[in-house]
Amino acid sequence: MKTRIGMRRWAAALLAAPLVALIAAAIPGSASAEGDGGHNEQRDHWGVITRNTIGSPVADLRNGPFGTFGVVGPASRPPYGQGSLGIEVADNSTTLTPHSEKIDFGNEVDFYGKLVSGLTQVGFHVFQTDENISYGGAGNMPNIRFEIDPNLAALPTTTYSTLVWLPAPAPVTNRWSGYLDATTSGTWFLTGAAGTATGCNLTTPCTFTAVKAALNADGGDPATIYTAAVGKGRDFMWIGAIDGLRINNTIYDFEVSGVRQRPAA
Numbered sequence: 210m211k212t213r214i215g216m217r218r219w220a221a222a223l224l225a226a227p228l229v230a231l232i233a234a235a236i237p238g239s240a241s242a243e244g245d246g247g248h249n250e251q252r253d254h255w256g257v258i259t260r261n262t263i264g265s266p267v268a269d270l271r272n273g274p275f276g277t278f279g280v281v282g283p284a285s286r287p288p289y290g291q292g293s294l295g296i297e298v299a300d301n302s303t304t305l306t307p308h309s310e311k312i313d314f315g316n317e318v319d320f321y322g323k324l325v326s327g328l329t330q331v332g333f334h335v336f337q338t339d340e341n342i343s344y345g346g347a348g349n350m351p352n353i354r355f356e357i358d359p360n361l362a363a364l365p366t367t368t369y370s371t372l373v374w375l376p377a378p379a380p381v382t383n384r385w386s387g388y389l390d391a392t393t394s395g396t397w398f399l400t401g402a403a404g405t406a407t408g409c410n411l412t413t414p415c416t417f418t419a420v421k422a423a424l425n426a427d428g429g430d431p432a433t434i435y436t437a438a439v440g441k442g443r444d445f446m447w448i449g450a451i452d453g454l455r456i457n458n459t460i461y462d463f464e465v466s467g468v469r470q471r472p473a474a
């Protein structure tokens with residue numbers, strides 16, 4: 210009986226869906242599937258996080274890069290769609306100390322309040338160049354950053370830290386990498402007091418599993434996410450691109466038209 214009611218509701222929803230879409234398309238200003246950029250827009254909350262950006266770096270939803278010249282096949286084009294997030298950060302262009310720039314391109318809405326312990330899949334594809342390695346070594350790579358409330362019992366007044374992924378050197382240069390899995394490669398650290406308390410700081414970074422365990426060890430209120438971002442700085446000059454950021458079961462496909470969500474295979 211229950212199944213039959215469920216089926217009827219499902220069938221009714223299926224029949225109603227095209228009608229809703231038609232109405233949405235017909236009413237100016239209504240939220241359609243493509244979105245209208247209005248107040249109820251859910252599609253794309255991604256952009257430069259102003260608080261975390263220093264200097265005048267570039268985070269540009271761009272076409273390509275297609276290359277480097279002479280490279281053919283899948284490594285010569287963005288892994289998803291036609292475009293990517295181009296990042297350009299200089300190392301000596303502000304009057305601040307250090308003089309380097311910083312960029313965070315992220316989302317301050319959709320991850321807010323979610324549990325750090327709920328992060329199971331994280332990673333991206335990168336376009337790394339030999340020039341970037343000459344500027345800062347093989348470890349000169351962009352990062353994934355989650356601003357979080359660490360909620361550590363030992364630090365009751367510490368409500369902010371950034372959980373940062375330091376990728377391992379890119380496996381290939383001057384072309385697109387495959388998927389770089391942040392849960393199994395590179396290291397993670399926490400900024401500020403939470404880094405000191407957990408032992409997962411910039412000097413002694415941890416594996417993904419270890420930093421999650423360190424945040425969980427005290428029990429009580431769990432660590433929660435404020436924002437998610439990809440970014441670079443402040444350290445070395447870096448000019449490259451990122452595409453296919455994965456967070457759990459969603460792939461964020463950076464395109465000129467915006468950030469498209471794709472279900473992870």
Ligand SMILES: [Ca+2]
Pocket residue numbers: 287288289290291292293452453462463464
């Ligand atoms: Ca793309």
Ligand SMILES: [Ca+2]
Pocket residue numbers: 359360361362424425427428429430431432
């Ligand atoms: Ca806790």
